[in-house]
Amino acid sequence: MLRYWLIGLTLVVTASTISIALYDPTDGIRPVEDADFYKNGRYPEAQVRLGNLLFFDKILSGNKNIACVTCHQPTLGTSDALALPLGEGAAGLGRERRVVADTPLLGRVPRNSQALYFLGAREFSSLFHDGRVEVDPNGNWESGFWSPAREQLPAGLDNVLAVQAMFPVLSDIEMVGHKGENPVATAVALDKLAGPDGAWALLARRLQAIPDYVDLFQAAYPDIANPEDITFVHAANAIAAFEATAFRADGSPFDRYLKTRDPGHLTRAARRGMALFYGPAGCSDCHSGKFQTDQKFHAIAMPQIGPGKNDGWDRSYWRATGFAGRLEDHGRGRVTGRAEDNLRFRTPSLRNVELTGPWGHAGAYATLEDTVRHHLDPVGALDRYDPARLELAALGTVIEQTAMGSRLEHRPVNPARIADYEKRDRWVQQSPALRQTIAAANQLDPVRLTDDQVDDLVAFLKALTDPRSRDQSNLIPSRVPSGLPVAD
Ligand code: HEC
Ligand code: HEC
Incomplete structure (x- = not known):
């Protein structure tokens, strides 16, 4: 059965590859122009x-x-090259950013920058x-x-x-x-x-x-x-x-292709990837248009790491550690209040996506390939995801929030209990019940692609990189009017 299915798929892919010569699925997409802004x-x-x-x-x-x-x-x-940012109170930049002793921090920022x-x-x-x-x-x-x-x-x-x-x-x-x-x-x-x-x-x-x-x-x-x-x-x-x-x-190979329609601007792999992306791989169902986004919200079972946004009513973390924490992040649902929007996140633009990792709303994936593969089998990938492999800098000194609104207070977390506190940021992923909630909301159907096709998709994603965006250190001012330091 599986074999017949695979043959069927090969035929479909071959047919669509042939038809690319006649019909370009990006035909309706116009180059980026001033009027877009x-x-x-x-x-x-x-x-x-x-x-x-x-x-x-x-x-x-x-x-x-x-x-x-x-x-x-x-x-x-x-x-910032981190799965989850370390905000005010921490020091250093990029992967070097660390918690500083004696500077209280509430924890990690719940979402990827x-x-x-x-x-x-x-x-x-x-x-x-x-x-x-x-x-x-x-x-x-x-x-x-x-x-x-x-x-x-x-x-x-x-x-x-x-x-x-x-x-x-x-x-x-x-x-x-x-x-x-x-x-x-x-x-x-x-x-x-x-x-x-x-x-x-x-x-x-x-x-x-x-x-x-x-x-x-x-x-x-x-x-x-x-x-x-x-x-x-x-x-x-x-x-x-x-x-x-x-x-x-808008200086990427893809932009040059849109402007000239000359396939020579794209490598062969990127061209095959583009045909898949806007064709049988179904990516453009959501990542549509010139910026690869429909500007809408979808649930695709992305793994959630980090402290979450205080959503949901699961108390398993509190029962296990005694620390407060409703650790889910309901995404769009927390804005609209509609249950069907829970766990939906905005379709990100994929422009320069090669440069913006880690990927996913909580930075769960460290490589672009893993991010693409997640889409091929969202629920399976969520289940297989191993949060222990995730690199997160140690929190060290943290404070706990003890009340909301005008009574908001903070108190230091007992250093002997930091290990329990640290469990928080991998909890959702390790809790079968919470994982099930994320899986149940998934809207993305699995797609079967070969390893070569995944490589081609990644090659296409890399063709969305504007080479000038790789290093814009020319934007760094030598000093700022406040006189505060710029370089750290
Ligand atoms: C501590 C890290 C941090 C700092 C500092 C920070 N941001 Fe962000 N930024 C983030 C995170 C995380 C998100 C996503 C937050 C979310 O969705 O809840 C974000 C989202 C954004 C977005 C939305 C992008 C989109 O596609 O929707 C913009 C724009 C942005 N930040 C600009 C700024 C500006 C301007 C400042 C300074 C005034 C700033 N940020 C300071 C971490 C940071
Ligand atoms: C059902 C809509 C949908 C489809 C189809 C889809 N995506 Fe996505 N994609 C999303 C959403 C939504 C996110 C953000 C999810 C999150 O962070 O929770 C995302 C995230 C991504 C990211 C990470 C971007 C970032 O900045 O972190 C990449 C890369 C990506 N998609 C590539 C693809 C590719 C390649 C395909 C085709 C195989 C595809 N997507 C198909 C909706 C979709």
Whole structure:
């Protein structure tokens, strides 16, 4: 039976390979062009320059110890080479990043740091793995955007990429730190985001006090007459202008192919991979269009490692260790509140995907090939996934959160119990019940491909790399206006 099935498959593949000569499945895809981007991709140079400096400046973090670039490095595919980032309080960059003794850390950031390529294109109308920042289609929100800040989100943000930039600075684990450590973190813990004592205003005041920034903001935005006119909305718009400009990456072999339709721009393996990708392998059912994403949400049984997002009601970790923790991450479901959206994540763009590993929303896979193979047999791969093989730096000093909202407090985890605490980040993967939940939500059907075909798919994915994106160290400023260190 299996043999007949395999012969059938071979015939299908052969037939489709032959038909490629007549019908190119990428025919409907137009090359990347200026019109795909907000403002046609052209931002005033002064805004881009300002955004570049802000992106690298630790002044935007509560304890002045981390910048956007720490997790989005222009030499590491705009990510950080870690499965799960170590946020504020840790030190070092990329794989060298470590927890520092005596600096309390809440743990690892629950999701893999996303790449930033092409996000200035209009079709990216929602951001984050779960799309919790979105263009508001119904005009219900004054700001024009749906976001976790709801009615506190100010007006005047240029686009959804600028909206996104309002949020990392509010995240305790990423940038702002913990209640009591600095006034911005305390404001966030009290849910004071907007208004004159809100977190954004406190950060803007830091910028207003630095003369170099005042000059830069005035050059970028004519509506700023006095330092007090600088708001965090200006900063977010400038950061978005920088990201949209610096991380547009349409110089890949695939782009040259789309522009000229000359197959010579792709290796033979990449051409075979492209035919599979947009054909029988079914990849383009979700990774469609020029950026290889339908901008929608799907559950594909990706392994989940890390502390999760406090979703679900499973208490097995708590019962086994005594530490609090609802360790699931329900992805899109936690934004829409609809059960059918649970465990769905946004289809990532595959542009420059070769450079952005580890892969998956929790960085579970260390190689691109394993990531592709996961798709061929999602539930089987989830079951076979061995979290013990995953490289995670030791946590060392950690603190525990003991309550929410205005009563939020932290206390150090007893060092003798760190091993139990460390179990948390591999727990979901090791719990058969939790794995079953992820498997049950899966929407991706298995596909049977030969090893050669997998190689061809990976060759195609590598043809999506813009060679200029391999090393954008030219973006690293020699100094930033706050005078805080740039290089670590
Ligand atoms: C501690 C690491 C860390 C820092 C610092 C950080 N990020 Fe991120 N970034 C992440 C992670 C993790 C995600 C995915 C989060 C999620 O889906 O919940 C992300 C997501 C994003 C996205 C969404 C990408 C997409 O395709 O949806 C953008 C844009 C972004 N970050 C920009 C920034 C900017 C701008 C800053 C500074 C203001 C910043 N980040 C600071 C880790 C970080
Ligand atoms: C049913 C929709 C769907 C199909 C079909 C699909 N993918 Fe995916 N893919 C996704 C989603 C959703 C994610 C992110 C999942 C997550 O992180 O939980 C993803 C993630 C990936 C990633 C990791 C990207 C990153 O930045 O971490 C790669 C690589 C990838 N897919 C390649 C492929 C290839 C190759 C195929 C065809 C064999 C394929 N996909 C078919 C939906 C799909």
